Amino acid sequence: DYFKQEAIEWAWELLTQEFGLQEDRLYVTIFEGDSWDNLNEDTEAYQYWATIVPKDRILKYGKDENFWEMGDTGPCGPCSEIHMDLRGDEDRKQKPGAELVNEDHPEVIEIWNLFFIEFNRYADGNLESLPDKHVDTGMGLERLTAIMQDKPSNYDTDVFQPLIRFLEEAFKVKYHENVTTDIAIAVIADHARAISFTIADGQLPSNNGAGYVIRRILRRGVRYGYQYLDAKEPFIYQLIEVLADQFNEVFPEIQEQKDFVGKVIKEEEQTFLKTLDTGTKLFNKKLKTMEGQTLPGKFAFELYDTYGFPIDLTRLMAEEEGLEVDEKEFTQELQKQKERSKQAAATEASDWQIINPDSQSRFIGYDETTAKVHITRYRQVKTKKKTQYHLAFNQTPFYAESGGQVGDTGYIWNEDEKIRILDTFKENKLIIHLAEKLPQNLEASFQAQINENKRVLTTNNHTATHLMHAALKEVLGNHVDQKGSLVNENHLRFDFAHFAKV
Structure with a gap:
């Protein structure tokens, strides 16, 4: 209005x-x-x-x-x-x-x-x-x-000064006496505040999505402390106490969760400091032997790929030494790695051959373990080692891989032949059955039968993942979220987010 x-x-x-x-x-x-x-x-x-x-x-x-x-x-x-x-x-x-x-x-x-x-x-x-x-x-x-407040910068206000005073005391430096240390202190204070509130809100550091943003922000703060304040041990986690007291009235969650937030940050610091120490030593060693003003992209990629040293940190460190990274060579090395990975998992699939264009694939496996089926389409699939076939049926009792649970295996047969189904998965909404060979008569009817014992054992393990998730939340805390799983008839693997070793 x-x-x-x-x-x-x-x-x-x-x-x-x-x-x-x-x-x-x-x-x-x-x-x-x-x-x-x-x-x-x-x-x-x-x-x-x-x-x-x-x-x-x-x-x-x-x-x-x-x-x-x-x-x-x-x-x-x-x-x-x-x-x-x-x-x-x-x-x-x-x-x-x-x-x-x-x-x-x-x-x-x-x-x-x-x-x-x-x-x-x-x-x-x-x-x-x-x-x-x-x-x-x-x-x-x-x-x-x-x-x-009539201050020359944001960092001179009472928003940041409690954090800055803590850092001055911890590292025996004075803010506004040295430009380099001033920048480091400001970066650490700003980043510590950002990640603390975010973690208290439920976002943990990780290798993807928003979690990766948090991890990068935290690691940038750690690097500034390591490089300009000689911080060789975790220290950012100690700022949580200051933040909790400072913002208790406006954001009580940080006070309530200060121990948890501190543990998360400390664990991240310890891990990255090891990476940082190794990468920085290799970087400085390279500076002594290289010629010119360009850091080889191949070396930057080695730091990134072998040692887990972030490329953005390599760029920043190179810039501070008056160098530039050979971005073209770095990109070429990165692309080569992607191609190698792609070739290792390369699968060549032919176009689908349609037998019955009007038939839909319908899953009936919750109620049935066997059913009469006919093939609606197929295609040949080649890898480096073998040739196999993808089959789609008008209906199927075979469960397609989903939710971490592996797909069903079993057989299709008729009076003329019996063919093993090695796996079942989905492609868009189509349920696909991986077969060791192509049936002789593609228009014939077949009886499909899943491996019932395997299904029961796999289902039991799937249920166990949910029980495990509930137990982890009870023991470790409500922050524990499932990040993935693998469930088959022999074992289960449950991936979850937590800030420390269990």
Whole structure:
């Protein structure tokens, strides 16, 4: 029930009246329009701002600065930003702040963004006006804190100072005395805060997805401590106590889970410090023998592939030595590895040969262990060692591999022949049976029979994985999530996320 006028007025009121920011230091921006998208200037926003600030403080910018989109498609629209000039009076007299907005000046910064969601972009690039308009708004908490506390940077505010004071004491250094150590301290404080809240929210470090982002952030903090503060033992986990006390009232979860979060971080630190020590020694050894300003991509790949040393860290360390990584050679080595893996598992499949185009594959194995079937399609599959066949039936009692449980095996037979089914799996919605040979008569009917003993044993082990999951949650904690499993008639393997050895 509100849109541009109210959002603009409320933003200005909060910043100037509630927070007390100086009006003559503030500039606002609006969208100037775009001919490619046939979009006009956001005159509505301009008119509302013109009733509040002098027109020479209303600046117009194009799509790069003042049109926000979620992605290639979806809701989008113009935005209006509020910037603040933090320079001293003499600097402001020499050059107007309007000339420094959106110019990456460290003292002329954006502090607020009003995003007016009024269009929807389709896949063909066209825009359609939305029937309902919305406002999304964002403000830089740390930036605003620095302004209100009259501090030169975010790290000088009370948001970061407790962490920085702890690091000063731990490593016997002083913040603001050495640029290199200042950067290291700031990175560690920032990263420690980010990963602690995220872990407390339930996201553990891992090798994929969001977990990999957390692991990379943590490892970057560890590396800065290792390289610039001579931290050879885990230390970031010790900051959790500081964070827990500092944010107890606004985020009590960090206090409640501080022991758990600390254990997770310490375990990650110990693991990475070993990797870091090995990789750094190899890197420094290479520097003594190499010529030129380019670090061989083959060496960077060896660190990455053999020792688990992240390529982004190799790039950063090379840059700090005035070197650059041979990215082309690194990419070539990475591609070679992918090709080797692909060839090792290479399977050449022919096109499907259709026998009955109208027949659907139907699973009846929950109720039946044997059934009369006929083949609806087949194809030949070649690997390096053998030739086998994929068969699809009109109906099947064979369970296809799913949920970590391996597929059924068994036989199909008739009065003329008997053929072993070696495995069963799904491809899209099609249930495929791996056969050791192709039937002589593809249009004949067959009796399908699963290996019942194997099915029972496998099912029992599958049930055991669920019991194991429940037990792990009870013993280790609710953070334990299943990450995969392998269940067959002989054993089960249950993969789960935990921060330490069990």
